[in-house]
Amino acid sequence: MAEITFLEAIREGLDEEMQRDPNVFCLGEDIGGFGGAFKVTEGLQAKHGEARVIDTPISEAGIVGAAAGAAHYGMRPVVEMQFIDFVSCAYDMLTNYVATARYRAFLPCPIVVRGPSGGYVRGGPFHSQNPEAAFLHTPGLKIAYPATAEDAKGMIKAAIRDDDPVLFFEHKYLYRRIKGTMPPGDHVVPLGKARVAREGKDLSIITYAATVWKALEAAEQLEKEDGLSVEVIDLRSLLPLDDEAIVATVRKTNRVLVVHEDTVTGGLAGEITARINELCFEWLDAPVRRVAAHDVPLPYAPPLEDYVLPQTSDIVRASRWLAAY
Amino acid sequence: MARIDVIMPQMGESITEGTMSRWIKKVGDTVKRDEPIFEISTDKVDAEIPAPNAGVLAEVIVTEGQTVAVGTVVARIETDASTAVAAPAAAPPAPVVGAQQVAPTAPGVPPAAPRAAKTAAPTPTGDESAEERLKRKSTPLVRKMVEDHNLDLGVIPGSGSAGRVTKQDVLTYLESGAPAPAAASPTPGPVVGAQHPAPAVSAPPTVPATAAVAAWEGDRVEPWSRIRKLTADHMVLSRRVSAHVNSLIEIDFSHVAGVRKKYKDDYAERGVNLTFLAFIVKAIADNLRKHPIVNAAVSGDNTVYRRDINVGIAVALDWGLIVPVIRHADELSLLGVARGVQDLADRARNKRLTPEDVQRGTFTITNPGGFGTYVGTPIINQPQVAILAVGAIEKRPAVITMPDGSDAIGVRTKGMFCMAYDHRVVDGADADRFLADVRKTLHAFPESQG
Numbered sequence: 001m002a003e004i005t006f007l008e009a010i011r012e013g014l015d016e017e018m019q020r021d022p023n024v025f026c027l028g029e030d031i032g033g034f035g036g037a038f039k040v041t042e043g044l045q046a047k048h049g050e051a052r053v054i055d056t057p058i059s060e061a062g063i064v065g066a067a068a069g070a071a072h073y074g075m076r077p078v079v080e081m082q083f084i085d086f087v088s089c090a091y092d093m094l095t096n097y098v099a100t101a102r103y104r105a106f107l108p109c110p111i112v113v114r115g116p117s118g119g120y121v122r123g124g125p126f127h128s129q130n131p132e133a134a135f136l137h138t139p140g141l142k143i144a145y146p147a148t149a150e151d152a153k154g155m156i157k158a159a160i161r162d163d164d165p166v167l168f169f170e171h172k173y174l175y176r177r178i179k180g181t182m183p184p185g186d187h188v189v190p191l192g193k194a195r196v197a198r199e200g201k202d203l204s205i206i207t208y209a210a211t212v213w214k215a216l217e218a219a220e221q222l223e224k225e226d227g228l229s230v231e232v233i234d235l236r237s238l239l240p241l242d243d244e245a246i247v248a249t250v251r252k253t254n255r256v257l258v259v260h261e262d263t264v265t266g267g268l269a270g271e272i273t274a275r276i277n278e279l280c281f282e283w284l285d286a287p288v289r290r291v292a293a294h295d296v297p298l299p300y301a302p303p304l305e306d307y308v309l310p311q312t313s314d315i316v317r318a319s320r321w322l323a324a325y
Numbered sequence: 326m327a328r329i330d331v332i333m334p335q336m337g338e339s340i341t342e343g344t345m346s347r348w349i350k351k352v353g354d355t356v357k358r359d360e361p362i363f364e365i366s367t368d369k370v371d372a373e374i375p376a377p378n379a380g381v382l383a384e385v386i387v388t389e390g391q392t393v394a395v396g397t398v399v400a401r402i403e404t405d406a407s408t409a410v411a412a413p414a415a416a417p418p419a420p421v422v423g424a425q426q427v428a429p430t431a432p433g434v435p436p437a438a439p440r441a442a443k444t445a446a447p448t449p450t451g452d453e454s455a456e457e458r459l460k461r462k463s464t465p466l467v468r469k470m471v472e473d474h475n476l477d478l479g480v481i482p483g484s485g486s487a488g489r490v491t492k493q494d495v496l497t498y499l500e501s502g503a504p505a506p507a508a509a510s511p512t513p514g515p516v517v518g519a520q521h522p523a524p525a526v527s528a529p530p531t532v533p534a535t536a537a538v539a540a541w542e543g544d545r546v547e548p549w550s551r552i553r554k555l556t557a558d559h560m561v562l563s564r565r566v567s568a569h570v571n572s573l574i575e576i577d578f579s580h581v582a583g584v585r586k587k588y589k590d591d592y593a594e595r596g597v598n599l600t601f602l603a604f605i606v607k608a609i610a611d612n613l614r615k616h617p618i619v620n621a622a623v624s625g626d627n628t629v630y631r632r633d634i635n636v637g638i639a640v641a642l643d644w645g646l647i648v649p650v651i652r653h654a655d656e657l658s659l660l661g662v663a664r665g666v667q668d669l670a671d672r673a674r675n676k677r678l679t680p681e682d683v684q685r686g687t688f689t690i691t692n693p694g695g696f697g698t699y700v701g702t703p704i705i706n707q708p709q710v711a712i713l714a715v716g717a718i719e720k721r722p723a724v725i726t727m728p729d730g731s732d733a734i735g736v737r738t739k740g741m742f743c744m745a746y747d748h749r750v751v752d753g754a755d756a757d758r759f760l761a762d763v764r765k766t767l768h769a770f771p772e773s774q775g
Binding site: 254281282283284285286324325 | 464466467468469484485489491492515
């Protein structure tokens with residue numbers, strides 16, 4: 001099996017699901033003939049037709065609303081946000097309408113809203129966001145944020161098959177930099193299950209998406225330079241969170257660093273820290289620490305973006321502090 | 326001039342902390358030696374604590390409502406009154422200048438602590454109390470480990486930042502075979518430290534974690550009180566460290582019943598209730614001297630033969646079990662023993678026991694027979710080596726050999742003894758010889774002793 005990129009893995013997942021289930025269709029801005037801003041859907045319109053890969057007007061609220069209506073009638077729509085930053089335009093539809101539909105009216109709403117997210121690409125404030133925390137607080141939604149090509153494919157397939165609305169974040173820094181060999185057959189990665197990306201015993205880094213790779217780099221450096229054995233947990237799904245995996249790693253290493261690219265205040269790291277306190281406080285040998293982005297809009301200037309976003313060196317420094325505590 | 330530390334006393338074996346419930350004296354008050362200066366409460370005992378020396382209460386370190394570890398300095402008494410209160414209170418420890426106080430370079434990214442902290446492994450300093458170490462320099466995990474292994478956090482070298490004791494430090498300490506705080510001395514010495522016997526320091530945690538049990542609808546889930554937790558730990562630990570063997574012997578109390586009947590009213594006039602238990606304690610105490618191996622403790626690979634004969638009596642309270650001790654029971658008359666048993670039981674129920682009352686037991690008696698139980702098989706009260714359970718004393722049919730040599734069935738007052746002993750040091754023959762002697766004493770209890 002040949003290696004394919006993270007981006008191609010998502011395309012493969014979409015394609016397989018469209019072949020498997022005629023109710024699956026894609027809609028979004030410029031996803032048809034143009035193949036999408038990042039070319040995730042390239043070739044899908046030619047293969048499945050204009051009725052199943054639909055170019056829409058520029059209205060995120062309208063796209064999500066149309067998808068919700070189709071979902072109520074038994075379809076399984078996959079919405080693309082050209083950049084996930086613009087999901088805020090559909091915030092009302094997602095939080096007030098889609099997330100509550102099953103509760104309010106027994107209306108299943110099996111839609112997937114996917115799109116390129118994240119920074120490290122000199123995208124500036126409108127094209128680098130990580131808005132997961134805004135939706136983390138909305139019961140009724142699920143959130144997936146894969147870090148590997150294998151998970152990207154397996155989880156987009158799981159998201160499409162899920163009977164609840166799923167926000168699917170695709171880190172654009174990983175699109176073409178990360179590659180993987182797809183497992184043969186119908187490769188589905190269940191939502192809600194974290195993954196041990198690296199085994200270790202001295203401290204744990206809990207993270208997701210692009211910072212999984214930074215954490216792995218840091219772990220490598222810490223092993224070489226400090227002799228530290230660092231465990232890295234890739235959460236993969238943010239809603240629901242895999243408490244079992246979090247508790248297991250705390251009980252194993254007793255020292256925890258939570259890392260994410262999203263800004264620190266109100267970010268997922270705070271929620272994880274609170275859960276650790278509630279579930280396994282007596283297993284802590286040090287306070288839980290966070291490494292996350294500064295609370296500022298993401299600057300465009302490269303040195304400033306590097307400063308604001310968490311870097312491998314930040315993770316190394318925090319890990320050393322934790323290990324010495 | 327001298328300033329004397331007043332410490333949180335140990336209010337019973339396996340008690341590791343106490344709560345300051347009330348200060349009777351305040352700073353500047355003159356106190357006499359043995360005059361109560363504060364009240365404490367623990368899970369087992371509420372008590373007034375007397376001043377160890379005469380002087381002036383110069384400093385109050387632990388305030389009302391605070392719970393502190395046994396051995397923590399709670400106050401200081403100035404024995405030279407002229408300089409007492411003028412002296413400044415001990416300066417609070419300087420704030421730990423940790424890495425977190427340096428401006429971070431990124432939010433949530435603390436600068437790395439100096440690696441030296443890890444390698445230098447500073448040893449604990451003498452001017453820091455156990456409580457300070459516990460508060461500032463331990464983490465939830467370390468506290469749990471220290472409690473599980475019954476260690477003294479104060480003696481474990483810390484290699485973490487600011488001398489903090491880490492998980493690795495505790496593991497290293499355990500591996501090094503450092504002595505546990507209790508039962509370390511091979512000779513009878515003062516009772517020290519937390520009172521789990523801590524047989525082998527490298528032993529796994531006292532109580533193996535049990536699988537979580539799902540509560541069914543309508544069930545009530547009640548978290549353990551501290552006394553329940555301590556009891557649970559102690560029982561499991563005792564079962565694990567001692568090779569329990571039980572020997573049973575039936576005692577004919579008919580003669581004792583006669584003596585008791587004869588003196589009961591006499592004793593009652595003196596305010597003492599003469600019970601069968603008093604006779605039993607007396608008989609046990611009188612025979613322990615002849616059988617020192619039953620009046621012993623185990624410390625590592627040593628047997629500690631106790632000089633003193635101090636008999637503990639298990640008293641059931643609504644909130645748990647406590648074992649107050651009759652000191653030098655072998656030196657007391659039957660009246661003295663009976664009075665001691667009654668006094669300890671009363672004070673246990675009224676929470677008036679002093680620390681000394683529950684320390685230094687060398688042998689334990691438990692008396693479940695009061696409920697009608699035929700007999701029980703008790704668990705040894707560590708670090709002792711034997712415990713006697715007394716069954717119900719009641720009238721039973723018995724085979725009696727008549728003067729002419731023929732046998733007949735008669736009515737006798739009988740009760741069963743079951744002694745559990747630690748076969749590591751007490752052999753079956755030792756235990757059975759001891760029990761036979763006890764039975765002999767009870768069968769022919771001297772009437773003159775009344």
